[in-house]
Amino acid sequence: MLQGHALDLRTDLTPLFIAHPALAERFVRLRDRLDTSHDAEDAAALMLQPGQDTPAVAADRDDTAAAFTDLLTEIRGREGFGSFLLPAPPEELTREASAGPIVVFNISRYRSDALVVTAEGVADVELQDLDIKTLGERIETFEDALATARLSPDRRERTRAEGVLCEVLEWLWDTAAQPVLRHLGHDRAPQAGERWPRIWWAPGGLLGMLPLHAAGYHRREGAGQSVLDRVVSSYTPTVRALGYARSRRTLLPPEHSLIVAMPVTPGIRGSLDNVLREAELLARRLPEPVVLIEREGVEDADTPTRDEVVARLATAEIAHFCCHGTSHPSDPSRSQLFLHDHRERPFTVSSLTTARLHHAQLAYLSACETMRNRVADLADEGIHLASAFQLAGYPHVIATLWPINDAIAVDVADAFYAGLEGRRKTIDLSRSATALHDAVTRVRDGFRRRASPSLWAAYTHTGV
Template identity: 40%
Template sequence: MPGGAEQFSHDVDRRMALAREWDDLVEQVRAIPGFEDFLQPPRLESLLPAAKGGPVVILNVSRWRCDALIVKADDVLVVELPELRQDAIVARVQNYLDVVTTWQVRALRGVSRDMDATVSSDAVEAALDDCLQWMWDAFAERILDKLEYAGRSTGDDWPRIWWCPTGPLTLLPIHAAGYHRSPGRAVLDRVVSSYTPTLRALLMARDEPPPRPAGSDRMLFVGMPDTPGQEPLPNVDIERELLDEMFGDACTSLVGDGATRDAVLTGLVDHSWAHFACHGEQDLADPSRGGLLVHDGRLTVTDLSSQQYQGAFAYLSGCKTAVGGVHLPDEAITLAAALHYTGYRHVIATLWSVLDDEAAEVAGRVYGDIVHGGVLHAGEAAVALHHAVRALRDRHPGTPSVWTPFTHTGP
């Protein structure tokens, strides 16, 4: 044996000493308030409060079986999903990604807004519609019925639900599942949907935020009407005018060559609210490289995750800002999730490229509902987005590419 018996004995003693030191350090950390569960699976009782605003549905995907874990404030319900199989999910997700890619290629060619012609071909829309119907049949209807959200909701008192998908399902627009030409047979007709990367993330977002610095209740607008290698976004100016009108002097604008990576990262520290009107890109193989295209390059998920903010609301009126990775879908590494994790409690984002007119329309509707007297009420964002998307859906039920992409993450 190299080193002999004496060296071996020394190595064993050293390892045992390090193990004891490790155990002592872990105990010290667990003695700190808030770290009692350090390096331990969280206790169920500590996670249940995440569902105090409504049920959280964790969709578990496995090659053995798939289930929905419905986390309520006082209990967890298990709903078997016999129609949901991992191999079928993988095939559906691949087809969905192919369809989305086709849509984005068409949109980025700068084809006109004619939704019944080249941009939104019947084949693309039919494939998206088929995916939405499959999700309804495979799991969404069964879950909503279990929760007794069985009828079409009306009025102002809509129930809330949080989706926490796992595996390949993280890539799909679960909030839009359904048969949209049959009233009441769609998630949009029964509940207001939000997403959360994890139960713990939602629990943290529900905590009372620390006091924000004086003067930080301001809007940061980041706009790129023209980006090299990308189609122009003429409605950036419309969104900027909208926010200028609503916030006045409390809106800081970084537009064009003023929207640099450093300027944006600096501005995020001093503003509780942020709005990005620019192109986004997603790298499904390496989602941490995805981000927003600003004047001097890409503002990536990694860039945004490098510091903590005390933000209340972020609106990502860009492309592909809520899509995770295809190889590691459970990581849920998206620009929306990155902003959420780093301190922005509410994030509105898009799953894929959106038409400029629809992006501006949804933004106008959302801000019209959540801004009162120059003050943004972030807690109303999910409901506002829900109604804005329903309005688009009701006008264009046969073109899901127009209204499906918009998502809300947060409490």
Template identity: 30%
Template sequence: MLLNVSRWRCDALIVDRAEIRAVPLPDLTSGEAARWADEHLKSMRALDAASGNPLLVINAERRLAALLRRLSETVTGPVLDSIPERPRRIWWCPTGPLTMLPLHAASGDTDPALAPGSDAGPRDGPTPPGNLLIIAVPKAPDAAPLPNVDAERAFLTREFPHHTLLHDARRESARDALSRHTRVHFACHATQNLVAPYEAGFVLQDGLLSLTDLLAQPPSQGELAVLSACQTATGGITHLDEVITLANALHHTGWRHVIATQFSVWDDAAARFTELLYPLLSEQADPAEAVHAAVRILRDAYPNSPSRWAPYLHTGP
């Protein structure tokens, strides 16, 4: 679903094997989309700063829920209603200010998947198990501690007897290990600079493993990257259609499936998502369906707290 936003009109282009079909979005304007994106970014910043204030958290959750309703009424709902038989998978490909909005979470019972950019390409056979690379940094210098990173690490080392653990990982060891593994799980802080998105990165023990560091990696045969960190699928506001994110950097270098977050996530919610995700991954071959199932469990558990489930999305085939 290619979502086009312009000052003249807004439409969705539905691309399937048989045809390309336009669906008008008369209730969406480029001005409204820009205003929603601005409000969403302000709301997420307020949520980041509100963790110690329950009233501020409740207000931010209400604003996020209202945004998801608006997106469903004006964008995803009309598109999905125009499809006689709902497909098993849908890829949302937004443009303009819609790239900053959680469309994947406003899609009802469809796949919470967002697939901007190019596909890493088909590969034969199922995803091989391989060793899991675990990059865990519970306390980076000058960053707030993440106590639940240790819970993620403990869970993953139990679930995957064959693993490589980089606890308190450093940049050089992380870059080297990434080139030798086909599965990776990041559990750490991540940052995004909305004005200079190439400055995004994972916060490791000796500094930032940056987006440019990832793009400089040799082409990868990686199958699955799980980015359990904040804003790993957040783009910049200066080049909206370029979608410059940590998730896309990994996908661009060859990682086939990337599971990431469109805005900040709660530390305990990230650990819970990890505990739900991996058993689901072992049950079904499609990582996007595993993400969808994990998100639905969290959504059912926290219907009034969308910040606990709305950030998560899948990029890939």
């Protein structure tokens, strides 16, 4: 039952929210009512004999279940949604784990487990020290410390806040990441010359609000007690989403790229001082770059408007955005990257629905909160800009979990693209996850940065 719930019923609602938002909202509302009715059943069971329900609980549960079944039928009748919420066959699960294990988490108030999918099958790793109440408290602690580390004018307060972030990452290692890596036999850092193992995290729920890829004891230099020191991490909303991403990839080197740079943004105070440097560096690294740059007081053919960006995406294998971005506080499908005309024509998750991105291979979102969902009720659905770009056809998406330092963003981006360079200076996109891993490790191990995870732990790779 546990595996059926976590693997078969886990779904990425991004496609539904984009194509049929009203149906998606009804789905979430009815699903949450079903969850509530089960909680009511549990309460009733404490007072009644087994098999008995209060009439009100039973009637509400039956009505909600019937409405939910009718809604599933309606959704599956829409084009492209015929298999919505249907179980993935076992062979599909194991096939997608052929390149490395996929770890699906199921956290509840009853128990917590990591379901580890490998080419051999599915194993259940019970996470005895992880409970949903403590997880919620740790997330709140992490986000409060993150805000202080980024915004406080007091250096001592920032240092203390970074220490709190490190403590949460250590707790995340002890309770969630280390038990999984121990089960898989990843109990040490790979030796020089050894192939680094890959792992795909499908955290879902509240756990997806913390950086699993950065869990560990980073203040202990050389200890190797961290995810970053043992495996190369990627994320996927679901097993099927990973399969879709793999179906879109190509082994051919990219021939065209798009760089969108917003050093200033109309209607937003302040500037991103290092964006121009980032764009200039990447224009020298990327193939046949088209560079759209916002220039204050100027609007011309190179201005990054929504329509111009969408049109240029159609011919570029690589799309790199260096700009402001945000996750919407109540509607994740309205999360956006801020372009020139963001007030009139916002470049949101739903903006990608009509784009014909037949060449798409890599989207690098060097912006704030591009893999963040701030709506707790929708945390299990993976609705954010990173998943939208993956759904639009990008097998590789680089994104961030929180606002990033734009000076360090340049270092990470430059090191990332340098890590993609193969023989004869061609770009090998199959190295995307490894290149990001190496770039982040390099920044982390820089001068006094190991104890400052706010600077380097936000970067994520989603996809193949």
